[in-house]
Amino acid sequence: MSIELKNVMYTYSPGTAYEIHALKNINLNIPNGQFIGMIGHTGSGKSTLIQHFNALIQPTSGTILYNGEDIWAEKYDRKTLRSEVGLVFQYPEHQLFESDVLSDVCFGPMNQGLSREEAETEAKKALQQVGFKEKNYGKSPFELSGGQKKRVAIAGVLAMNPKILILDEPTAGLDPKGRDDILDQIAQLHKVRGITIILVSHSMEDIAKYVERLIVMNHGEVAFDDTPKEVFSHYRELEAMGLAAPQITYIMHALKEKGLDVDTEATTVEEARESILKALTENMDGRNRQ
Secondary structure (H helix, E strand, O other): EEEEEEEEEEEEEOOOOOOEEEEEEEEEOOOOOEEEEEOOOOOOHHHHHHHHHHOOOOEEEEEEEOOOEEOOOOOOOHHHHHEEEEEEEHHHHOOOOOOOOOHHHHHHHHHHHOOOHHHHHHHHHHHHHHOHHHHHOOOHHHOOOHHHHHHHHHHHHHHHOOOOEEEEOOOOOOHHHHHHHHHEEEEEEEHHHHHEEEEOOHHHHHHHHHHOOEEEEEEOOOEEEOHHHHOOOOHHHHHOOOOOOOOHHHHHHHHHHHHOOOOOOOHHHHHHHHHHHHHHHHHHHHHHHO
């Protein structure tokens, strides 16, 4: 299920003193099944952009297509679009409102026309997939920890069986273990369900570890759109945008400058470890031959 943006522009408060051009001539193609990361400093346009994907915001100009159809055409069914293109906001409190967890996750499927029984089946499946424990199904969503709330918010969207899942800073405010747990569950969802996932994050390490494609937003424009390795090779340009590459990138470049023949394109701890061990082994072999 693909999303295509053609020359999309969006302006806040047009014609006033507060006019802001949030998106400028965006052209993107999101094909089926990709795991995509999106980064950008505050005010770069990334949050505005993702709200265009499921018609929460209408572009000032340009066209947005979902499976080849214009989502702002007069008779287009945007309610169905929003069930197929699910968006999980950064703050889960914005999406939680029922008296107990199970009812909250059932809301979306029931709104799609499922019976309570059918909705509960989908809700329980979604809660299991995000690692939420059954003993907490009867709790109020507002009694939960931050990590639990995020899991329930994600499950609430998953229960509607979306084709595309958009996550806006899903790990913000979580401790390292909570962050890893959530992202591992999301990666597993991508693997098992085969759905398209768009992950908005400030964590370069998370992006490097999980995504296959990385879109960088800067001042309302797409600055880079490539593999993480290729994008992070431009770490000096990223710094100029107020961003950074993963710490591993800086470590590997520093080692290279010190004369160790390591792979400066390594972006994860595992890749770096393998490259450093290989370089050290080759160094030792070279000395032994001398």
